[in-house]
Amino acid sequence: MIEVFFQFEFLRYSLFTGLMIGILAPAIGVFLVVRRLSLMADALSHITLTGIAFSLLLGRTVPFFAALNPVYMGMLFSVVGSLAVDRLGHVYRYYKELAIPIILSSGIGIGVVFISLADGFNNDLFNYLFGSVIAVSQADFYLVLALLFAVSLFIILFYKELLFLSFDEEQAIVSGLPRSFLHLSFMIVTAVVIGVSMQIVGILLVSALMTLPVAAAMRLADSFKQMLMYSIVIGEISVLAGMFSAFHLDLAPGGTIVMTNLLILTIIIMFTKSD
Amino acid sequence: MELLQGLSFLERGIAAGLMIGLIAPVVGAFLLVRRMTIISEGLSQVTLTGIATGVLMNQTMVWTEGINPLYTGFFFALIGSLVVERLRTVYKHFQELAIPVILSAGLGMSAILISSSGVSNTEWFNFLFGSIITVSAGDLLFIFIAGAAGLMILGLFYKEWLSISFDAEFAYTTGISVKWMNFLFAVLIALVISMSISVVGVLLVGALVTLPVASSLQLANSFRQVILYGILFGEGAVILGVIGSYYLNIATGGMIVVTGIILLFAAAGMKKVIHRCKRKSYLARLKEASS
Numbered sequence: 001m002i003e004v005f006f007q008f009e010f011l012r013y014s015l016f017t018g019l020m021i022g023i024l025a026p027a028i029g030v031f032l033v034v035r036r037l038s039l040m041a042d043a044l045s046h047i048t049l050t051g052i053a054f055s056l057l058l059g060r061t062v063p064f065f066a067a068l069n070p071v072y073m074g075m076l077f078s079v080v081g082s083l084a085v086d087r088l089g090h091v092y093r094y095y096k097e098l099a100i101p102i103i104l105s106s107g108i109g110i111g112v113v114f115i116s117l118a119d120g121f122n123n124d125l126f127n128y129l130f131g132s133v134i135a136v137s138q139a140d141f142y143l144v145l146a147l148l149f150a151v152s153l154f155i156i157l158f159y160k161e162l163l164f165l166s167f168d169e170e171q172a173i174v175s176g177l178p179r180s181f182l183h184l185s186f187m188i189v190t191a192v193v194i195g196v197s198m199q200i201v202g203i204l205l206v207s208a209l210m211t212l213p214v215a216a217a218m219r220l221a222d223s224f225k226q227m228l229m230y231s232i233v234i235g236e237i238s239v240l241a242g243m244f245s246a247f248h249l250d251l252a253p254g255g256t257i258v259m260t261n262l263l264i265l266t267i268i269i270m271f272t273k274s275d
Numbered sequence: 276m277e278l279l280q281g282l283s284f285l286e287r288g289i290a291a292g293l294m295i296g297l298i299a300p301v302v303g304a305f306l307l308v309r310r311m312t313i314i315s316e317g318l319s320q321v322t323l324t325g326i327a328t329g330v331l332m333n334q335t336m337v338w339t340e341g342i343n344p345l346y347t348g349f350f351f352a353l354i355g356s357l358v359v360e361r362l363r364t365v366y367k368h369f370q371e372l373a374i375p376v377i378l379s380a381g382l383g384m385s386a387i388l389i390s391s392s393g394v395s396n397t398e399w400f401n402f403l404f405g406s407i408i409t410v411s412a413g414d415l416l417f418i419f420i421a422g423a424a425g426l427m428i429l430g431l432f433y434k435e436w437l438s439i440s441f442d443a444e445f446a447y448t449t450g451i452s453v454k455w456m457n458f459l460f461a462v463l464i465a466l467v468i469s470m471s472i473s474v475v476g477v478l479l480v481g482a483l484v485t486l487p488v489a490s491s492l493q494l495a496n497s498f499r500q501v502i503l504y505g506i507l508f509g510e511g512a513v514i515l516g517v518i519g520s521y522y523l524n525i526a527t528g529g530m531i532v533v534t535g536i537i538l539l540f541a542a543a544g545m546k547k548v549i550h551r552c553k554r555k556s557y558l559a560r561l562k563e564a565s566s
Contacts (some may be wrong), residue, residue: 033369033372036369036371038369038371038372038375039313039371039374039375041375042316042375042378046478091543092489092492095307095310095492097310097312097313098307098312098485098489098492100313101312101313101315101316101481101482101484101485102485102486102489102539104316104481105316105479105481105482105485105486105532106482106486106532106536108478108479108482108529108532109479109482109528109529109531109532109533109535109536110529110532110533110536111529112404112476112478112479112525112526112528112529112532113525113526113529113530113533115404115526115529116524116525116526116529117525121400121526125400126399129403130386130389130390131386202386204382204386204478205379205382205383205386207375207378207379208375208378208379208380208382208383211372211375211376211379212375212376212379215366215369215372215375215376218366218369249391250390250391251386251387251390251391252386252387252389252390254382254383254386255382255383255384255385255386255387255388255389255390256383256387257383258379258380258382258383258386259383259384259387261379261383262376262379262380262383265376269365
């Protein structure tokens, strides 16, 4: 069953990419959840769709964009989107939580208009939305590998600062941490991870890979470090099981990955008592 | 039913849109003050799972043939809203986790059902992004029944919900059954989401619930005004969106949302203008008084 993934080159690339995503997404997700920004992942992934649609639309007229992987434009949009969420938070001072649904729905809405204009309602779009096992090329693979190192380096370098900021933002600012710098770079990293992960799990399900393993790990872990470790393990298990079943049953990998994840979560919720 | 079938598809789309534009912002206003707007995103994805199940059931089982998938969608949305409440008690300290969990569960399940169904992907795009062409007479009937039921529940329990939304403890002590009211509210949300889906699509229902309310929040001075302006913004976005999508050949849901965003910007601009005018007249009066 597994051999098939080593027989064909394109499957091997997606398998390794999937494994790396299984580390990256939950690792970023842990910080998102403790900063109470878990919904941010949804908003940013939907904005990524806008960027991809925009890139597809440009690709029809400008040859340069036709050759470019639409994911890059998606990442750019999601960085801009994260800034817009911050800005909207100031506009609706008393209803801060309104910022995320606004960005989320505008992201999809504008994306849909771009897709309509580009006549893009086809199977490719379906793969962008729900993921694909065979969408990963060699170039993508090396990109993800480079990003894995960059993101791990970022987390290791700023681990203490991010932790401090997540648990006690006010004290962190008072003791002189550059909050806006950290916040911005964290959002950029999140946007990049979303862009990378969506190739396998799909735009609509990226956020699941960032929140579900963390939600499961949270119920088992006694410390933040443990939560990080457990969520990566759970993420890896679900990516592996999801990709194998998706390939053999001919289903969308995003769906199977998320359902495996959900299964683990349900089992964990059932066997741990609520505190 | 015959009357509904006599309508052209554009008329059907507009009729459905009018009903949705009326009820979605009202529910949105309640969700806003309860700080739960994001729940509409989560539940719409669960509704997609329900619709996918309905479509699959139509394909595989003879006796369920002919059941409109919107009904299974509504049923799933209702269960989803009850699960959200349950999850909130499981994650007491991270209540906001409930929504992403239910959202991804709905989408993940849908992705599996969709990719295992033999139906062509383009058909699913109509459910995802909405299309007025696909509003059938049966859908319109569902929208009207659901809309009437929703408006009736709203009219009957408006005061109770208002009380719960602004001060749940006070409401409880005055003898309102908070549990029962929350359940009814869950039914209402499920109704609104499942009826909106055939026009705006699963991924964009949330926009119709939040954008009009966000715009009206810029201008309104009271809760009643939030609702009233919200309806105006909602109807405006739906009608302009439906007409625009028909003539420009763009997915209906997308066009409605883009119109909603433009209206939001317009509302924000108007707020600034009103603010400036008020300040000017205030300064003028100040000058008059001092001289």
